[in-house]
Amino acid sequence: MAPERLTRVLLVEDDPDIRTIAVLAMEALGGLTVRVCAAPDEAPAAAIEFAPEMILLDVMMPGCDGPSLLARLRRLPATAQTPVVFVTARVQPQEIERYLRLRPLGVIPKPFEPTTLASTLQQLWERRDQPTAVS
């Protein structure tokens, strides 16, 4: 059974600057346990091993975009049901529509405010049985 509060997040993000500040915000301010993948190809194995409650997924990464990675994760029994939140600078209506078809838990536009990142994720987690939210 999923816990009341979000505690474990897998962050898949290729930009080291964003990884650094996002991990600080999620761990230090949000009290979350975070595992990081710098490359999308690492994510499936890391997700199986770490068993995150939520996966925070950058949309634009070299070699594999977030939606393609989400499709891969959905094919794995261990991650088929894990809530995924996209982080993206691409928030044109047609792009948002494309993401929503993949039924993520939410979409967080980039640039995001690091200080509110953990609370945004908690809010998404608390409404995980409801339709996708665009923050």
Add this chain to the structure above:
Amino acid sequence: VSALPEREYREALAALRRAYASELAGRLRAVDRCAAAVCALGWDAERLQPLQDLAHRMAGSAGVYGFAAVSAAAAPLEAFAERALGWRGAPARGARHELGRLLRGLRRACVAEGLSARDTAPPPGGHGPPRPVPTRLRPAAS
């Protein structure tokens, strides 16, 4: 729930922001080098992809680190490089001018965020990417 007192978090965040700011001039120079390579060596994927990648990273990370003006100026540069990738080596009319305009905008944004004029000086040879040598000054073809 927080693992650190908020004051310590704020200090850590401020330290990260200072470190990012200290690297901003270097990032701007890297963008300049990529743009200069595009103009001098060709509008192909080999040259444009690094420009798009750098602009993409700048647009994303600068905003997260609190440098909103830099993020806002890097985003159209990224979009321009992405469009240019579709030109398959043949730049659209006015492309060089547009690239120069976007680079000047990025410079202005860096200055607005506190970088000095020295840190944001265009590369030697002029502001932005090198301009083509006028036809009448080119050596005659042998």
